[in-house]
Amino acid sequence: MLRELVYDAEDILTDCLLRAEYRKEGFQCCSNFTPRELIFQYRTGKKLKDINERIKKMQKILTAYFKTIGQQSIHDDRGSMGKRWTSPVYDESAMVGLIEDTEKIIGWILPENRMLHQVGIVGMGGLGKTTVSQKIFDSKQVVDRFEKRIWVSISQIVRLEGQNVCWIWALRKESVAIDMGVEKARIHQPRILNEEESYALFCKIAFSSNEEAKQHPELEEVGKVIVKKCHGLPLAVKTIGGLLKSKAQSTEVWRRICHNFHDALTTKESENSVMASLQLSYDELPIRMKQCLLCFSLYPEDSEIGAEQLVHWWVGEGFIEGRNTSTTMELPFDYLSELISRCLVEVVQRRGYDGRAYSCRMHDLVRDLTIKIAREEGFCCFDDQGRQRPSARSRRLSFTNEADLRSMNKKSRIRAVLMMTSSPIQFNRNIAMFTIKSPRVLDFSKNKLENICIEDLLNWISSLERLASLNLSGVSALKELPFSIGKLRNLQLLVLSGCNNLQK
Known part of the structure; x- marks a missing residue:
């Protein structure tokens, strides 16, 4: 397997560099004539011979499968980085078409003086259930009305003692909400976006501003074709918009993405436009950024993930390739910002003065995709x-x-x-x-x-x-x-x- 070959080759290189470091610093144990050093050289020689044989075999295998090595879509890691970290902790752009949903549910909650409110928000993945729940949870009316609030994954077990507590459940099936004791009259299903709302959401993501969108009227036709393939699902619209934001704003590039989106939708593995847009967005990532995204698969569902922990991991594993213009710690934050901009990762907390992410999380459908790919690629x-x-x-x-x-x-x-x-x-x-x-x-x-x-x-x-x-x-x-x-x-x-x- 090519990945295993690369890992083993990297291990040999690291060991040789470390041994050279020891010699440079005058460690006696690293003298060229000590038994330990002779054993190291002998074992390293055998490993190198084995690696070279494996490389030859891999070359034959690849040659048999590929008559010509086409130039893969080469991505410049720099991309459009540098204009990130611009959106607030709560992204209001995600609220296109969902404002009436939040007002309706808040209207259910506020007038009554119950000990316990139970409200269910149900629907398929990518419909905006979590977005609506966040908006309600953070709304001034709810904050002023309830003494205590708690945001918790349904997979976690929580006991909260106290009075005047509000729970908002976001579920995929109505039957689950009913089994949890939610009245049918208090179960809401967000509607899909119409074409106008879908395109408005798309433009908010794909362009930095309304003025920028107006500067590219030639993209409107292909943009609307792309949006139509999202079938009104906000997550699909946001993901494909985030992908196009990272690309050159040319009709040729957008048409290529549109074509690839169509191909992704027609594969058997794609259940719907959400998964197709997520897969396409992953496929279009630079190779190093793909490895960074797959790291999220190891975190438990609905985890709040510290940005620094991620960054340290990426640097330690060598996923980050340094440049003269960025320090080792600046570049991985650029990577994270790029993943956020592409709507593959969601921000939980940001630093106030520059918007750098303190912590983040991943939508459950994106996490499902990363687990699938991590399993397939042996990550x-x-x-x-x-x-x-x-x-x-x-x-x-x-x-x-x-x-x-x-x-x-x-x-x-x-x-x-x-x-x-x-x-x-x-x-x-x-x-x-x-x-x-x-x-x-x-x-x-x-x-x-x-x-x-x-x-x-x-x-x-x-x-x-x-x-x-x-x-x-x-x-x-x-x-x-x-x-x-x-x-x-x-x-x-x-x-x-x-x-x-x-x-x-």
Whole structure:
């Protein structure tokens, strides 16, 4: 497999660069005449020979399949970056055609003085249920009317004690809302957008302003053809609009996208215009940005994802290719901003003075797509229900409980490990995770690691020569970093914020 070949080649290159670094700094253990160095050279030589043989085989396979290597749609990573981070935390452009929906539901809630309001918003994916719910949740009338508000994924279990509480449920099936006790008269289904509303929403996304839209009348005809294929579903309109915003505003480019959209709609795998627009938007991403998007597949459904955690992961795995004009940390934020602009990622919180995303989340349909692609491309291992299932082929692991750790294959070649739970996790030197030898990224920032032997953890970490990003923020047991951490010559990022007991 080509991806595995690239991973193995990258490992050899990293090891050689590290060994050169050791020699440069005068480490005695790296003398050319020591047994350890001779063994390293011998083993590296065998690996290189194997890699070269695999490259020759791969070349024959590719030559057999492709008579000519056409130039793939080459994307300039710079694209239209630099004019991002412009929309507010709540994007009012998404409200085209949904204003009457919010007013209707708020009208149901406010006049009555019930102890508990139950309102259901139902409909197919991409219809705007979450958008309507957000608008209601954040509206001034609701904020002033209710003492307590809580936004929670239906997959989570929450108990909230108190009075005067309002719940807004966004569901796909009316029967589910009725089973939850919602009166049929309090169940609302947002309508699909008409053609005029669809095109208005499209223009708000595809162009920076109304003035810019008016400057390109030649695009109106093809734009309306594209919008018609969205069948009035807001998410499809927004996604295809976000895609075209990143492209050159020429009739030729827009017609190509229109044609590709038609092809995506006619494939058996595409259930509707939403999934077709999402797939097309993914296909049009630069290759490095595709890898960044697939990282979202490892986060639990409806997670609020910290932007810095994502950025550190991308840098640690080498998904970001530096440029002279941007620092290592600036460019990944540009990537994230681009994914947001294309409506593949949603902002939860932004920084006030420049609009940079603090945190984000992913629509459940986009997440479904990333899981599907991540499984197909071997980015991560999932079962048919979209749950992670670590195997020997796993390259990335996010775990939410101890069961995830126990099910991990001891022969796995994990490149990134992320803890996704704040619940206590029992670590000991016998767990499978401690057998991982070559991770690039370790992130334990979601957990204080209160029930572990910190010495065992640090000894294991200090042995990970290829480690590039380490996040131990908030780890309460961390009092001192060992001197051996200095052996990690490949380490680029070390995050220790919130380690309140750190002394040395």
